[in-house]
Amino acid sequence: QVQLVETGGGLVQPGGSLRLTCAASGDTSDTGGMAWFRQAPGKEREFVAALRRNGWRTYYNEIVKDRFSISGDRAFSAIYLQMTGLKPEDTAVYYCAAGRPILSSLRTMGGYTNWGQGTQVTVSS
Numbered sequence: 001q002v003q004l005v006e007t008g009g010g011l012v013q014p015g016g017s018l019r020l021t022c023a024a025s026g027d028t029s030d031t032g033g034m035a036w037f038r039q040a041p042g043k044e045r046e047f048v049a050a051l052r053r054n055g056w057r058t059y060y061n062e063i064v065k066d067r068f069s070i071s072g073d074r075a076f077s078a079i080y081l082q083m084t085g086l087k088p089e090d091t092a093v094y095y096c097a098a099g100r101p102i103l104s105s106l107r108t109m110g111g112y113t114n115w116g117q118g119t120q121v122t123v124s125s
Contacts, residue, residue: 002026002114004096009119012086016123020081022096022116028076032100035112036070036081038092038121045095047107051079059106064090086123093118 008020022034035050049070050059058070067086072079079096095118101111 002028002031002098004098004114004116006094006096006116006119009094009121011122011124013125014087014123016086017082017084018086018121020083020094020096020119020121022079022081024077024079024096024098028098030100031076031098033106033111034072034076034079034096034098035101035106036079037095037097037109038090039095039118040089040092043092045109048094049081050101050106052101052106061107083121086121088123091121091123093120 003025005023012018033050033052036048037045038048039045047061048064049068051070051072067084069082096116097112098114099112105111
């Protein structure tokens, strides 16, 4: 079992930046991918970005790909989400996820078996 803890959320003005961290503990040797999802009030949880062990490739939601960057260490003990050019519509609880997603499930919640508790990001002036 992998435990995930997200940190780094907070209140930021539009155009600002934040860096989220997801620390993983437990046995991560079988983790094939880790990702960030987010959920805004009244909306469904949506995919933000993922990092896959196979080829160490990154994947992004089109709406954030020019502003956000996912990275992590190759042991999957931690991943990060660097967010720049933040907009009010980026306001959400951001969740870290880990699992063994195949390519077709990489952008879906079903591709991941372990989830963190989330960290709130609020973009407002």
